Amino acid sequence: MSRRPDVKNAADAALTYRYDGSFEGFLCCVFESYTSHEIPTAIIGPDAPEGSLFDVKEISTDEEHAARVARSIPARISPAADDLLRHAFLTCLPEKELVMLRFLRQGYRYGARFLSFASNEEVWRLTEAVKKMLHEAHLLKGFIRFSDQGGVLVTTIGPKNFALPFLARHFAARVPEERILIYDENHHAALVYRPYESAVIPMDDFRAAPPDEEERKFRALWRSFYDTIEIVPRHNEKCRMTLLPKRYWRYMTEFTKDAPPEMERIGTGA
Amino acid sequence: MDTMEKLRILSDAAKYDAACTSSGAQKSAGRGGIGSAEAVGICHSFAGDGRCISLLKVLQTNACVYDCAYCVNRRSNDTRRASFAPRELAELTIAFYRRNYIEGLFLSSGVSGTPDAATETMIETLRILREEYRFSGYIHAKAIPGADAALVRRLGMLADRLSVNIELPSGASLQRLAPDKTKAAILGPMGLIQGGIHESRDLVRFRHAPRFAPAGQSTQMIVGATNESDRQILTLTSALYTRYQLKRVFYSAYIPVNEARALPPVGTPPPLWREHRLYQADWLLRFYGFSSEELFDKTEGRLHPYLDPKCHWALRHKEIFPLEVNRAPYELLLRVPGVGVKSAWRITRARRAAALTWDALAKIGVVTKRARHFLVANGKRYYAAPAAKEDLLLDLMSPRERALYRQETAPVRQLSLFEEEIPTLSPVERKELSCLAAPM
Numbered sequence: 001m002s003r004r005p006d007v008k009n010a011a012d013a014a015l016t017y018r019y020d021g022s023f024e025g026f027l028c029c030v031f032e033s034y035t036s037h038e039i040p041t042a043i044i045g046p047d048a049p050e051g052s053l054f055d056v057k058e059i060s061t062d063e064e065h066a067a068r069v070a071r072s073i074p075a076r077i078s079p080a081a082d083d084l085l086r087h088a089f090l091t092c093l094p095e096k097e098l099v100m101l102r103f104l105r106q107g108y109r110y111g112a113r114f115l116s117f118a119s120n121e122e123v124w125r126l127t128e129a130v131k132k133m134l135h136e137a138h139l140l141k142g143f144i145r146f147s148d149q150g151g152v153l154v155t156t157i158g159p160k161n162f163a164l165p166f167l168a169r170h171f172a173a174r175v176p177e178e179r180i181l182i183y184d185e186n187h188h189a190a191l192v193y194r195p196y197e198s199a200v201i202p203m204d205d206f207r208a209a210p211p212d213e214e215e216r217k218f219r220a221l222w223r224s225f226y227d228t229i230e231i232v233p234r235h236n237e238k239c240r241m242t243l244l245p246k247r248y249w250r251y252m253t254e255f256t257k258d259a260p261p262e263m264e265r266i267g268t269g270a
Numbered sequence: 271m272d273t274m275e276k277l278r279i280l281s282d283a284a285k286y287d288a289a290c291t292s293s294g295a296q297k298s299a300g301r302g303g304i305g306s307a308e309a310v311g312i313c314h315s316f317a318g319d320g321r322c323i324s325l326l327k328v329l330q331t332n333a334c335v336y337d338c339a340y341c342v343n344r345r346s347n348d349t350r351r352a353s354f355a356p357r358e359l360a361e362l363t364i365a366f367y368r369r370n371y372i373e374g375l376f377l378s379s380g381v382s383g384t385p386d387a388a389t390e391t392m393i394e395t396l397r398i399l400r401e402e403y404r405f406s407g408y409i410h411a412k413a414i415p416g417a418d419a420a421l422v423r424r425l426g427m428l429a430d431r432l433s434v435n436i437e438l439p440s441g442a443s444l445q446r447l448a449p450d451k452t453k454a455a456i457l458g459p460m461g462l463i464q465g466g467i468h469e470s471r472d473l474v475r476f477r478h479a480p481r482f483a484p485a486g487q488s489t490q491m492i493v494g495a496t497n498e499s500d501r502q503i504l505t506l507t508s509a510l511y512t513r514y515q516l517k518r519v520f521y522s523a524y525i526p527v528n529e530a531r532a533l534p535p536v537g538t539p540p541p542l543w544r545e546h547r548l549y550q551a552d553w554l555l556r557f558y559g560f561s562s563e564e565l566f567d568k569t570e571g572r573l574h575p576y577l578d579p580k581c582h583w584a585l586r587h588k589e590i591f592p593l594e595v596n597r598a599p600y601e602l603l604l605r606v607p608g609v610g611v612k613s614a615w616r617i618t619r620a621r622r623a624a625a626l627t628w629d630a631l632a633k634i635g636v637v638t639k640r641a642r643h644f645l646v647a648n649g650k651r652y653y654a655a656p657a658a659k660e661d662l663l664l665d666l667m668s669p670r671e672r673a674l675y676r677q678e679t680a681p682v683r684q685l686s687l688f689e690e691e692i693p694t695l696s697p698v699e700r701k702e703l704s705c706l707a708a709p710m
Contacts, residue, residue: 116623118616119630142314142324146369153368173298173306174407175368196301221277221362222371228281229327230318233525233540239320243313253371254315 021045024066043097077107090162093129137166226254283332288520292373294485305407325376334380338448356395374408385416396428415455431485443496486517494541495524499571508562576675608641
């Protein structure tokens, strides 16, 4: 801190930024940090509970300020840094905004070579967080289980990171003629696809209809295949849990059971 | 028989094939079609044994005229037989694929009539998928030894990957346990497939020319059914990679499924550790620039039972260590225990910006626990000085390896006075272990 004459010392700057949760909003926090010569101790989104210990400064999103900061990142650091930052914003890294701000302040100082500082804390934390997010997106490409609901393929997922945007291209290339809905219940958003366009939209809730007879048949076939393919003398629970973490199980056909048809009819009040 | 029953029988009969990868091809469905492939491969689930489930792995039929001693589907076994009609299997594949259960189909077959007839049925299944459903997802097909060359060609034009299982790593074992197959019958199609792949590589200048098995060729060897040594197996593996340009060799720890005099009795646990060591060695051959000869001392026939073959190699070449991580060439970095392909590449990139410290190495992904014995960073050893000489071996082991080592060698160490009365390691193994504890 002492090496940065443009920044007030930590005690003076003990304050919280609150922004609207958008990437542009975050860029405005960066703008504010520079124009006010201060580094906040926390940056919180609109829904976060208010901490009483620090002053809270409301940062309103100004398109022009955001655009200025957005232009500066590829120009003064590098396009790769810009990429890293935009990806990092979608991760579940705790206090990601603060880490990203510290990343930028150093990045502006060192320029393009900053990203190859292997022992820099911020570079490492953002890179790791993005790596984990892309890994989660990769796992989801396999672990997602669709149900055919009147010709539309629907599913619910509960990922830690906001991975939906990374699934669109994959499923468009895989089943281009289908209509798809992937609902992310942790981030209350959905990826919707129909030939040949896709969008990620906010969605409060989604509940799939009970499976019809054909859907039940294929689910049962898949469960039977899953159980049969194991070589029992090689059973290895730890290995399975490492490769297929338990938090995915409750969304996957092979680990869930269908209620008998008559139960579902009662359940839905039909 | 309904589809459920067939699926149960025909996936149960196919499960001993280790390969389930969907890697090596990159493509997406055209409009009106279905199916894509990612070069890295995608696992859709993991079975209770921890193996990846990527493909619908089934046999077209488990009826077979052959009588291979190691095989569940051999003629003389009293098991239920079933067959998929080509259209039935194609429909099932598409229904699973749409629901994102699988990445594609892994199709093999028993030989119910002639090898040609069996191959023709498989071809019909794949034809329906490719032509009628316009399915461009991943298909791995098994070539059947003895099938006509023209049919193997046709199969290869429809599949992404073709394979022929070697099963037994020597001609002698093959003759004893699979009297209906010969080494030539297996290597024949393998050469044929390799020829096909080559020809079609020359053709790809024309962008839309159909490609022959674009994801290449693989094979499988059963480990532990017969008495070939690790050295023999890896020498063969190495030859398959260079001579036949195989993409993968899979190893399958033998699980006795039949009573046969020439085989381990039913109930013998599969040699999983040995299989694990062979895979470790296989990786060293494919990605780390090792040759199969380097992995063994002059007299050794097997890989070290308690140590990763890379650690074992490093301990036998103490003259080149420790390496300065800021100067060592990439090829040598690859040989350092605890440094993988990715971290070696990251080291070469990161050290251009700034000299690397141990902290940076940890962040790059180097396993400092192992690498600290073999590297210096900026002239500095890792802050925790290397362990005492005899602990070095233990320190290089993973917790599981350490447990195995303690369990299997404890009697030898504690009761050395009564050596001849207790089960012990072979002289070669004991020599190996004692030389490992020597100073570096």
